[in-house]
Amino acid sequence: MNLTIIRRFVQLVAFIVMVYGIGLGGYYLADKFSSSLPALACAYDMETADHCSLISLQHQMGHRAAPVLGSGGSLKDAFLPTIITLLSFGFLLVILSKAFCGWICPLGFFQEVLNIIGQKLGLQQTTSLEQSVTEKIRPIKWLMMIFLLFVFPLLAGFGVVGHELGDPFCRICPSRILTTLATGDAKELVVDTSSTGYFILSVVATFLFGLMMSVGLMLRQPFCRICPMLALNTLFKKVGLVRLVKEAKPRCVKCGLCAKACPMDIHEIHTDMDNKDVIYPDCTLCGRCVEFCPDKNVLKMKYAFFPILSADPAYFKKRKKAQTQWEKITLLGNKK
Amino acid sequence: MKLTLIIILLVLSNMTYAELLWSPKENLWHKVKQRQQAKPNIDHNSHMPSKEKSIYLMDGHHADVIFISPDLKKQKLSLDMESGKYILPKTGMDNYHALVAEKRGKNSHESSLRYVSMRGKPSGVSPELVVNSAKLPLEIVPEPMIREHWKFYTSNSHTFKVQFNGQPLADSWVVLSTSNGTKMDGKTDQYGRITFTFPEDFAHIKAGRRANKPAEFKLRTVHIHDDTTYKTNFNAPYYVNSAHWQSNSGGIAALSLGFISGLLIMFKHNRKNNSTNKNQQSSGIAL
Numbered sequence: 001m002n003l004t005i006i007r008r009f010v011q012l013v014a015f016i017v018m019v020y021g022i023g024l025g026g027y028y029l030a031d032k033f034s035s036s037l038p039a040l041a042c043a044y045d046m047e048t049a050d051h052c053s054l055i056s057l058q059h060q061m062g063h064r065a066a067p068v069l070g071s072g073g074s075l076k077d078a079f080l081p082t083i084i085t086l087l088s089f090g091f092l093l094v095i096l097s098k099a100f101c102g103w104i105c106p107l108g109f110f111q112e113v114l115n116i117i118g119q120k121l122g123l124q125q126t127t128s129l130e131q132s133v134t135e136k137i138r139p140i141k142w143l144m145m146i147f148l149l150f151v152f153p154l155l156a157g158f159g160v161v162g163h164e165l166g167d168p169f170c171r172i173c174p175s176r177i178l179t180t181l182a183t184g185d186a187k188e189l190v191v192d193t194s195s196t197g198y199f200i201l202s203v204v205a206t207f208l209f210g211l212m213m214s215v216g217l218m219l220r221q222p223f224c225r226i227c228p229m230l231a232l233n234t235l236f237k238k239v240g241l242v243r244l245v246k247e248a249k250p251r252c253v254k255c256g257l258c259a260k261a262c263p264m265d266i267h268e269i270h271t272d273m274d275n276k277d278v279i280y281p282d283c284t285l286c287g288r289c290v291e292f293c294p295d296k297n298v299l300k301m302k303y304a305f306f307p308i309l310s311a312d313p314a315y316f317k318k319r320k321k322a323q324t325q326w327e328k329i330t331l332l333g334n335k336k
Numbered sequence: 337m338k339l340t341l342i343i344i345l346l347v348l349s350n351m352t353y354a355e356l357l358w359s360p361k362e363n364l365w366h367k368v369k370q371r372q373q374a375k376p377n378i379d380h381n382s383h384m385p386s387k388e389k390s391i392y393l394m395d396g397h398h399a400d401v402i403f404i405s406p407d408l409k410k411q412k413l414s415l416d417m418e419s420g421k422y423i424l425p426k427t428g429m430d431n432y433h434a435l436v437a438e439k440r441g442k443n444s445h446e447s448s449l450r451y452v453s454m455r456g457k458p459s460g461v462s463p464e465l466v467v468n469s470a471k472l473p474l475e476i477v478p479e480p481m482i483r484e485h486w487k488f489y490t491s492n493s494h495t496f497k498v499q500f501n502g503q504p505l506a507d508s509w510v511v512l513s514t515s516n517g518t519k520m521d522g523k524t525d526q527y528g529r530i531t532f533t534f535p536e537d538f539a540h541i542k543a544g545r546r547a548n549k550p551a552e553f554k555l556r557t558v559h560i561h562d563d564t565t566y567k568t569n570f571n572a573p574y575y576v577n578s579a580h581w582q583s584n585s586g587g588i589a590a591l592s593l594g595f596i597s598g599l600l601i602m603f604k605h606n607r608k609n610n611s612t613n614k615n616q617q618s619s620g621i622a623l
Binding site for chain 2: 046081124126186187190191192194195198202203206207208209210212213214215217218219
């Protein structure tokens, strides 16, 4: 038993609840729960237990903030629902912090499953991207957050751009296609010919979903790297009770196993020798860096003041052995 | 005998316009045969800022009208004599409110139920509360009531439950009529449920959700109990199915193109890495 096995079990349960959850509390479970979940559980999935906060935020920009501001209303009236959503969102992040990405998100879990499938099919894995490439990719999630969650929906509300851009992130989100397909509903896997805007957005969405699937077979967490939810969660990372702490030692300079283990290619977790708080913007709190750190107590995952997992040489040895054995098993026969 | 009477009552109510019924337009149901597509004037799009909401009640003389908010607070409504409509008061709450009209006779009870989405502060309660609470002796309950990104669509199957005094009513005839002129009927199962696949009865369909105005449907049923005849209806708007302008084969083609592109990108990336020996495979850490 190791942290990854526990996490995968939690992800599986979360996937079932987030995708098929109405069985637990009826069709309106999302209304009872939060409708501001910090994970991509899609409102287009009619069986979901809760809705991702991004859909609420986009709608609040286009259907509340813009009309209120346009008619001369106050900022408070315009953004009160947004503040309420962000407060609910923040409250949930206090409980689990960015672990919503690494432990709860259905799309995150799907990408991990894809990568396992790719590995078992014997496809060559890109264990980590070069730092120069990750540096180029990182700003995309912030741009997605700013433009797709706030700017375009506001402009659509003011009538500056077409209503197709009222909820632009949802229009291209792979979770919308994944979660609806998972419930046997293919109505989101479509090309929409009703207008040029919808046509472009629907082609981008389905193309992106296909791209994510094939890249995900050979590279860990491809969509997470550009996901605006990761960016939004980052804004609240200081309030979360789940912490990732580093007590750097001189040996860290030469090691770098933590960075290799990181599915998001956060090289800084290896190179940063000063900061104790090592929840970087791209971190999903999966805990793999702690699992693969061979030096005692250098990396720790904590819940408030209570340790969840601390780096330990004995754990590392067992974990590495288990991982090596797991990687040897493929559908094309066991590797030597 | 009782069943025959119920069928006769349903057929008769089909032929006559004297029916207690919520309607977004005064003559919506009177000209069904001439109309190809209804153009109701109520604001069906709950996302758009709306004016004061109002609605007609057909054959509503001597009817008691109650407006129920999501937290089950009731308000009695009176007819606005000037407009001939019921003006829906702002309750300060969002989400579904129930509009209930009842007419009681010596041996008869007639009712009409409709849900209206209002704007306001979050109600703090699930719409399940108002939808599932018994508001009428004989009631047709949508299972489920539409919610975000979900409407009553043509070609989609929608389930309803008929209940009497809060209990499911089995083997009860239910008639579905649309303002586009379609009529369908069926019987409830042992749990009081009935499912209708909504008809594709819109003429002149245009591409795009916003390009097609919704039409109206009503579900009616009759039940006789203790010499009293109960008649009720549930009505709501329904919309053109987006499958008319959305293509699954196009979606699969775009997905396939994306999938192939991803494979090409990764194979190229891996070939480059292999030639420069930059990347290590199977490190015992990757997955």
